[in-house]
Amino acid sequence: MTPLQVIFLITAAVTLVAALAVVTRQNLVHAALFLVLSLFGVAVFFVLLEAEFLAVVQVIVYIGAIAILMIFAVMLTRKVASDDTVAANRNAGWAGLIAAGLFFILVIMLSAWSGFYTQAAELSRPGVDTADLGQAMLVELGEHLVSPQAYVIPFEVASVLLLAALIGSLVIAWPRIKKEA
Amino acid sequence: MEFLKDPVAFIAGLLQNLSAALNLPPAVESILGTVIAVVVVASFGLVLVIPMIWVERKVAARFQDRLGPNRAGPYGLLQTFADMIKLITKENITPDGADKVPYNIAPVLSVVSVVMIWAVIPFSAIWIGSDLNVGVLYIAAVGSFGILSVLMAGWSSNNKYALLGAFRAVAQLVSYEVPLFMALLVPILLAGTMSVNGIVEAQSYGWFILAAPVPALIFFISSVAEIGRTPFDLLEAESEIVAGFHTEYTGMKFGMFFAGEFLHAFTISVLTAILFFGGWRGPGIEFSPLVGFFWLMAKGSAFYFLVMWIRTTLPRIRIDHMLAFNWKVLTPLSLVILMLTAVLDKVFAGDPLRVPVLLAANVVSLFVTLWLATSVSKRQQKDLQTFPTRPVAVPPASEAETSA
Amino acid sequence: MLDSWLFIGIILLIAPTLPAVPILITRFTAPSKPNPIKQETYECGMETVGETWVQFKVQYYIFALVFLIFDVETIFLIPWAVAYNKLPLFAVVEGVLFIMILAAGLIYAWRKGALEWS
Numbered sequence: 001m002t003p004l005q006v007i008f009l010i011t012a013a014v015t016l017v018a019a020l021a022v023v024t025r026q027n028l029v030h031a032a033l034f035l036v037l038s039l040f041g042v043a044v045f046f047v048l049l050e051a052e053f054l055a056v057v058q059v060i061v062y063i064g065a066i067a068i069l070m071i072f073a074v075m076l077t078r079k080v081a082s083d084d085t086v087a088a089n090r091n092a093g094w095a096g097l098i099a100a101g102l103f104f105i106l107v108i109m110l111s112a113w114s115g116f117y118t119q120a121a122e123l124s125r126p127g128v129d130t131a132d133l134g135q136a137m138l139v140e141l142g143e144h145l146v147s148p149q150a151y152v153i154p155f156e157v158a159s160v161l162l163l164a165a166l167i168g169s170l171v172i173a174w175p176r177i178k179k180e181a
Numbered sequence: 182m183e184f185l186k187d188p189v190a191f192i193a194g195l196l197q198n199l200s201a202a203l204n205l206p207p208a209v210e211s212i213l214g215t216v217i218a219v220v221v222v223a224s225f226g227l228v229l230v231i232p233m234i235w236v237e238r239k240v241a242a243r244f245q246d247r248l249g250p251n252r253a254g255p256y257g258l259l260q261t262f263a264d265m266i267k268l269i270t271k272e273n274i275t276p277d278g279a280d281k282v283p284y285n286i287a288p289v290l291s292v293v294s295v296v297m298i299w300a301v302i303p304f305s306a307i308w309i310g311s312d313l314n315v316g317v318l319y320i321a322a323v324g325s326f327g328i329l330s331v332l333m334a335g336w337s338s339n340n341k342y343a344l345l346g347a348f349r350a351v352a353q354l355v356s357y358e359v360p361l362f363m364a365l366l367v368p369i370l371l372a373g374t375m376s377v378n379g380i381v382e383a384q385s386y387g388w389f390i391l392a393a394p395v396p397a398l399i400f401f402i403s404s405v406a407e408i409g410r411t412p413f414d415l416l417e418a419e420s421e422i423v424a425g426f427h428t429e430y431t432g433m434k435f436g437m438f439f440a441g442e443f444l445h446a447f448t449i450s451v452l453t454a455i456l457f458f459g460g461w462r463g464p465g466i467e468f469s470p471l472v473g474f475f476w477l478m479a480k481g482s483a484f485y486f487l488v489m490w491i492r493t494t495l496p497r498i499r500i501d502h503m504l505a506f507n508w509k510v511l512t513p514l515s516l517v518i519l520m521l522t523a524v525l526d527k528v529f530a531g532d533p534l535r536v537p538v539l540l541a542a543n544v545v546s547l548f549v550t551l552w553l554a555t556s557v558s559k560r561q562q563k564d565l566q567t568f569p570t571r572p573v574a575v576p577p578a579s580e581a582e583t584s585a
Numbered sequence: 586m587l588d589s590w591l592f593i594g595i596i597l598l599i600a601p602t603l604p605a606v607p608i609l610i611t612r613f614t615a616p617s618k619p620n621p622i623k624q625e626t627y628e629c630g631m632e633t634v635g636e637t638w639v640q641f642k643v644q645y646y647i648f649a650l651v652f653l654i655f656d657v658e659t660i661f662l663i664p665w666a667v668a669y670n671k672l673p674l675f676a677v678v679e680g681v682l683f684i685m686i687l688a689a690g691l692i693y694a695w696r697k698g699a700l701e702w703s
Contacts, residue, residue, distance in 0.1 A: 003208075004587075007594075029336060033283065036329065047590050056318040057660050064325025064358075065653040068351065071332055072649055075344070076642075134314035134586045135374060142668025145661070146676040156679065158661060159686040166654045166690040169647075170699050176643040212591075219595045227603055269607065269614045277621075285608075292604040293597075300596045311592035318663065319593075348645050355652045362659040366666050373670040375663070433611045437604045501702035504648070508691075508700040512655075516688050520681045523669070527677045 008048055015041030028074045036067045050123060053138060186469045189308055192217075219300075222310045226299045226448070227292075230440045233447055234261045237489055244493040264436075271432035280337035287334035288430065288437035294326035295445045302451060303378040305461050305473035316377035317365055320452070321358075324407065327445075328354050334430070334438075349500060354407055356507045361403035363515035367396035367522055368456045381460035388459040392526075392536050395518045395543040397457040399511055404449035405488060406503070408442060412495040450484035451477065514550050521546060647699050651691075658687045 018038035025031040039062045046055035089095070110116050128136045144150040193214065200210040235250070235258060242249030250257030275284065298320050300310040313319055328351055335347020369375055371392060372383035380389075390397050405412075430438065454460060458480050461473030498506070521542045529535040665672075665680045694700055 029280075029283075033333070047587075050586055052313065052315050052586065052590065053318070053664075056315050056322045059322035060318065060325060061653075061656055061660060064322065064328065065355075065649070065656045068325075068328060068332070068355065069646070069649050069653060072348075072351070072646055075332075075336055075348075076645065130586075135376070135379075138314060138375070138664060139373075139668045139671060142664035142666070143671060143676075145664050146668075146672060146679045148675075152676075152679055155661065156683060156686075159658070159683045162654050162658055163686055163690045166651065166687075167693060169650050170694055170697055173643055173647055173650075173699070174697070215592055215595055216599070219592060219599050223596055223600050223603055265607075269611050270616070271611075272616050272618065273611055274619075288608070289601050289604045293600045296600045296603065297593070297596055300593055310596070311589040313589050313593070314586070352645050352648045356648050359652055359655045359659075362656070366659065366662055369663065370666040370669045373667060375667055432615055433607045437608065441604075504702050505700070508651075509695065512691060513688070516684055516691070520684055523677050523681060524674075526669075527672070527674045 004048065008045075011041050011044045011048070014038075015045075029071065032067065032071045032074050035070070036063055039063050039067060050134075052134060053141070187471075189470070218310060222299050223296050226296050226444050227440070229447065230444050231261045231265075232258075233443055233485075234264075234440075237443065240486070240489050241493050244490070268433050268436040273432050273434065276339055279339045282337075283333040284337035285434075287330045287337065288434045288441070290330035290333070291327055292437050292441040292444070294323050294330065295441050295448055297323045297326075298448050298452075301377050302448075302455065303381055303461060304477060305470035306378075306382075306466065308470055308474065309378055312376055312378050315375045317369060317375045317380070317456075320377075321362060321365065324358070338430075350409070353500070353503060354409075356504055357403045357406040357511075360399050360507065360511040360515040361407065363512070363519055364396040364399040364403065365456075366519055367393045370519075370523060371526065377455060381455055381462065384459045384462060387536060388457065388462075390457045392539040393457065393518075393522060393543065394540065395514065395547050396522070397453065398547075399515050399518075400456065401449075401453050401484075401487075403507075403511065404453070405491065406507070408445045408449060410442075410446060410488060410492055412491070412498045414497060446488050447481065447485050450488055451481035453484050454480035510550065510554060514546065518543065518546055644702055651694055651699070654690065655687070658683070 015038045018034045018041065021034040022031045022038065025034065039058065043055045043058040043063075046052070046058055122130075123133060123137070124130070125133060125136055125140075145155050146152050196210070196214055196217070200213070205213070238260065239249040239257070250260040253259040253263045275281070301313055301316040301319055303309040303312070331347055331350050331354065335343045335345075335350070338344070368380050368389050371389055372380040374380065374383070454477060459476075460480075461477045463472070463476035466473045466476070522539060525538055525542055526535065529538050661683065662680060665676075665683075669677070
């Protein structure tokens with residue numbers, strides 16, 4: 001057991017337990033805080049995969065913006081002292097059965113795939129020694145994002161998508177803004 | 182003498198001798214070295230807070246033409262210790278209905294989010310906790326934990342004022358992160374790397390303040406707003422909202438919020454020095470890493486003095502003014518300056534005119550912003566109703582009759 | 586690369602102990618005389634009226650939402666900024682176009698009055 005595997009297993013356990021707590025907790029604010037914990041676990045996974053840029057992006061965007069939005073929504077619409085009973089879903093049993101079935105199917109399919117048992121190759125680039133590899137990959141990501149042969153169209157479309165999201169959310173909130181102004 | 186010239190290498194050598202004597206495997210030795218480095222870096226910040234609180238109180242007092250603490254020990258130097266001992270002996274009152282777990286985690290999380298920033302700060306060319314490739318972004322990520330701690334503190338106190346204070350605090354913190362990130366993009370752009378040490382090393386030809394004064398200003402102002410200092414300290418203003426999100430915290434838990442805020446103020450001063458003013462660069466750094474460390478601390482202290490100066494001089498800004506300033510002045514300015522810097526730096530790349538042109542563009546955009554802001558406020562004042570004569574209060578005629 | 590993150594991992598484990606130690610010390614040094622009046626919620630010396638909740642002001646949510654959009658925009662711009670030195674002017678203009686599209690969004694929000702704190 002390499003130390004990396006130990007760290008991975010611990011992080012996986014924490015993430016899964018936190019994710020389970022998100023869906024089973026009755027107090028919604030506690031659920032939101034457990035969500036933050038599981039998102040942090042995902043960020044640790046990204047670090048273990050040597051994708052450090054994605055790890056910090058995960059923390060900044062998911063924990064620093066999306067989780068805060070969710071916590072705002074929960075806190076602004078709930079009263080503190082009352083325990084909100086989330087009605088138990090009638091179909092919880094069937095859902096659990098189907099989820100377990102899907103899980104077993106996935107495990108069987110993955111165990112039949114040879115890639116599951118091979119160690120991932122070390123990341124490398126020609127002409128770059130491993131110490132500067134992280135920096136070189138970031139530069140490469142940047143070049144590809146704006147290169148006409150690579151991903152410039154999705155890059156610009158993403159900005160239009162963000163603009164649409166901004167306008168859409170303001171349109172939805174517009175009656176309330178007008179009411180409070 | 183060896184120790185003075187490079188204490189870190191000296192201690193590393195001691196560690197190697199120790200592990201050779203005890204026959205430790207290399208993995209354990211490296212982990213032990215890392216743990217010792219972590220303890221040094223993490224406690225550095227917290228140990229620094231103790232004299233810093235004294236400096237803050239003395240400087241604030243002198244600005245206000247009074248003496249400051251001078252009873253506890255010579256020149257009041259032991260004042261911080263006295264305060265700490267007092268806070269330790271205060272009873273920990275937990276309000277009823279408070280959510281125990283977030284209530285206790287919030288002060289710890291708030292301090293942790295600041296201490297973890299020190300892991301990537303380069304104290305010298307070779308002294309750095311961990312030279313991450315994404316150092317600057319890591320600093321921004323760790324800041325978001327501070328926001329979470331504010332929300333947790335406000336929510337778990339089961340107090341309307343704390344909750345309201347927490348929401349306003351988060352609205353302020355979250356709004357000021359936008360120009361902060363935009364201003365952070367400019368040194369990344371000029372240096373071509375996100376690594377903090379890389380940004381300092383890229384300033385060998387000249388500090389980034391010369392090429393980007395407006396982003397430095399935006400970064401500084403946004404950081405002062407992020408730490409919740411005057412003029413942006415609406416969150417803790419006693420006259421406004423009792424004590425904001427930490428109303429229900431007593432004793433050492435409050436002390437931790439307090440210490441965390443001071444450390445955060447010093448941290449952003451050091452960050453301004455690193456990102457725009459050359460960090461550990463300065464004359465004489467070839468002799469010893471200690472000289473670089475000295476330069477960094479000197480520059481950081483200069484900016485911390487600036488933070489204290491602003492705090493004791495400016496009045497508090499109202500929340501709607503503060504948010505309007507952020508979204509209508511800082512954010513557009515930061516977007517414009519980012520676009521200008523990106524285009525001009527590429528057009529004049531390699532040209533010796535590059536830095537003067539960037540500097541000129543910065544100054545022009547700053548003046549245009551100031552002109553726009555003053556003309557808008559002048560127009561708003563003209564729109565206000567003006568009286569030809571000063572209105573005078575006249576008692577109604579019926580009252581004069583009844584009294585007579 | 587993972588060695589530098591090992592430092593971060595260890596400081597993540599050790600850093601919480603530093604503020605926790607003084608707080609735990611107070612367990613032993615602080616007096617503990619609980620009293621129902623002391624533990625009441627603070628409301629400027631008066632008794633609390635009603636449940637603890639905050640009136641839903643859509644402004645809080647709008648600011649967080651606009652921040653989210655600009656946050657994601659910054660994330661997209663970061664690789665562009667890191668690769669800046671190697672990019673031709675054409676690529677830099679593409680990035681500027683990205684920023685301008687989102688600046689249009691900011692102007693829209695401004696004109697709609699979504700950025701007012703009423």
